[in-house]
Amino acid sequence: MKIQNDLILRAARGESIERYPVWLMRQAGRILPEYRAVRSNLSGFKELVETPERAAEVTIQPVDLLDVDAAIIFSDILVVPEAMGLTYQMVEKKGPWFEKTIRSEEGLKYAEFDFDIEDRLGYVTEAIRITNRELNGRVPLIGFAGAPWTIFCYMTEGQGSKTFSESRKILYTNPTLAHELLQRITKVTIQYLKAQIKAGAHMVQIFDSWAGILGKDQYAEFGLKYMNQIASAITEVPLTIFAKGAYNSVIEIAEMDCNTVGIDWNMDMAQIRQAIGEKRTLQGNLDPCVLYSSHSEIERLTNNMLNTFKSERHIVNLGHGVYPDIDPEKVKTFIKTVKNYEFKR
Numbered sequence: 001m002k003i004q005n006d007l008i009l010r011a012a013r014g015e016s017i018e019r020y021p022v023w024l025m026r027q028a029g030r031i032l033p034e035y036r037a038v039r040s041n042l043s044g045f046k047e048l049v050e051t052p053e054r055a056a057e058v059t060i061q062p063v064d065l066l067d068v069d070a071a072i073i074f075s076d077i078l079v080v081p082e083a084m085g086l087t088y089q090m091v092e093k094k095g096p097w098f099e100k101t102i103r104s105e106e107g108l109k110y111a112e113f114d115f116d117i118e119d120r121l122g123y124v125t126e127a128i129r130i131t132n133r134e135l136n137g138r139v140p141l142i143g144f145a146g147a148p149w150t151i152f153c154y155m156t157e158g159q160g161s162k163t164f165s166e167s168r169k170i171l172y173t174n175p176t177l178a179h180e181l182l183q184r185i186t187k188v189t190i191q192y193l194k195a196q197i198k199a200g201a202h203m204v205q206i207f208d209s210w211a212g213i214l215g216k217d218q219y220a221e222f223g224l225k226y227m228n229q230i231a232s233a234i235t236e237v238p239l240t241i242f243a244k245g246a247y248n249s250v251i252e253i254a255e256m257d258c259n260t261v262g263i264d265w266n267m268d269m270a271q272i273r274q275a276i277g278e279k280r281t282l283q284g285n286l287d288p289c290v291l292y293s294s295h296s297e298i299e300r301l302t303n304n305m306l307n308t309f310k311s312e313r314h315i316v317n318l319g320h321g322v323y324p325d326i327d328p329e330k331v332k333t334f335i336k337t338v339k340n341y342e343f344k345r
């Protein structure tokens, strides 16, 4: 099916664009009262994720209500460990909690790594097919997965953490186990992304939310090594790598076979552009907290950011997911500012 607004795909490939495309990480979610209404009719977050018709509905909401240039499939990175057999609960106001964790060779028994993706994650591919049917080519649909390192964090720690010290401990006490688990996660993640692409995802993004808790050498060994396998394997559609906090590794990431590199708000866009040149598209990076300020301040700070771009190779986004208590009207101001920006050539 022909995509009417394919700006984001062109920007990712480094082709010519009329203006910068814009979307928000976590745009499908709690900021929208319309999302909360759909969710309140179900038992909770997980039922929403596992019900393709409803997942498709909330995926499309930000396209209708916020006028973003792409949809991102409503799901979670944690569906992958769950498909492996580590089920989780999404605890209200606390986040994910896994009953079983993998902290030893013994623990590997708790998980399976060789299974049919359609069989266990068919609800995601079905949601992708329904979303595309309903979007009818209005905007591209982004698929996604967690990076092996971030998935490893949840499978070993078993819950969110500021330090993930249980996860990092294993890198010192049992690096062999760490590599074994990371390699198995990587293999499943590649199959999962390919299944999403086959179902109709027009581009895919890898979220390495916990990249920033490792030093440069450890991130190269336990993070980038596996990220690189994914980057090499995904050849069908444009790929974005977003490694939050990986300031020391942005150049290495840009050298991987990806189209777009995600940049968080602590990173210096101009400096990164200078270092990598024109070879990759950069995505980001407004501080999500800017959206707590006034409409005029949002406009000013968004324009300031856009003024630092020295290339067409940009996809505009926040530096991380939008916070759930942000007023959707503020999000609209951000999006409008990007769309009205006078594009310099």
Ligand code: CP3
Pocket (backbone or CB within 6 Å): 024, 025, 026, 027, 028, 029, 030, 039, 045, 072, 073, 074, 075, 076, 077, 078, 090, 094, 095, 096, 144, 160, 207, 209, 321
């Ligand atoms: O709009 C979109 O971006 C698509 C949906 C999406 C969700 N999670 C839905 C969600 C995406 C892309 C994710 C990715 C995700 N999930 C990441 C990587 C991105 C990042 O933020 O760093 C991570 C680390 C997770 C794991 C996760 N899921 C946590 C830690 C939590 C609890 C914290 C929180 O935000 O509530 C979730 C829950 C979650 N995932 C919600 C949503 C909409 C909130 C659940 C609800 O509706 O109550």
